[in-house]
Structures are given as C-alpha cells and as structure tokens.
Amino acid sequence: VYTPPLERPEWLATQALLDAIQGRWGRRPILDRPGLAPLPDEPPYIEFRIADPASASEAYRLDITQRRVLLAADSPVALLHGIRTLRQLVSQPSSMPVIHAMTIEDAPAFRYRGFY
Numbered sequence: 001v002y003t004p005p006l007e008r009p010e011w012l013a014t015q016a017l018l019d020a021i022q023g024r025w026g027r028r029p030i031l032d033r034p035g036l037a038p039l040p041d042e043p044p045y046i047e048f049r050i051a052d053p054a055s056a057s058e059a060y061r062l063d064i065t066q067r068r069v070l071l072a073a074d075s076p077v078a079l080l081h082g083i084r085t086l087r088q089l090v091s092q093p094s095s096m097p098v099i100h101a102m103t104i105e106d107a108p109a110f111r112y113r114g115f116y
Helices: 008-025 076-090
Strands: 045-050 060-064 068-073 100-105
Touching: 008 076, 045 076, 060 076, 068 076, 076 100
Parallel strands: 045 068
Antiparallel strands: 060 068, 060 100
C-alpha cells in the first residue's frame, strides 16, 4: 500500500483496511510511504493519492483493475471515505476471495455529507 502522509483518522482507517485484507486473504499488505519505496515493477498494489491536503472537497475516485487499486481523493477527508468504501468491498461475503474490476466515483450531493 503506497500512501501519502496520513493524519490519525485516515491512518486508523488504513489499518482497519489492512486488517480486513489480512482476514480475507490471509496476508497483510506492507504499508509504505512515497519516497521510501518505488512502486513495484510487478503489481498488484494499492495506491492512495491526495490531490490537495488543504481542500474541503469530499470527492474521490476508486479504480480497481487486475493489477492495482488506485484511490485518488481530493482531500484527506475524501481519502477516508474512499478507504471505507474499499474496506466494504474487501469485506463482502463471497465464495471467492476477489474484488472485481470497477470504478467508483463518489462525491456528496451537497457541500457537506450529513446524516438526518
């Protein structure tokens, strides 16, 4: 897992994702940060990107292919939402331990996400 520097909520969500992956596939991914290791020549790998750490946007795009998972978020809060979505996909009950290729684009309909 390649990730930018994370604040505590995003780091905790990443740890929960890694726990879910380990529980599902029996192996825990290695968590690296940019500059510490180059992207592997032989995927599969998971990469997180944050466009603007100061942004208030909560939009993200999750691209899942056979070779990689790319979570591109507008902000740290958007990254947190994307990590939660990926964790839900990993945790889905299935007879085969796979995540199908897909693209998810998510953003709140209003300026802020909320509950009523």
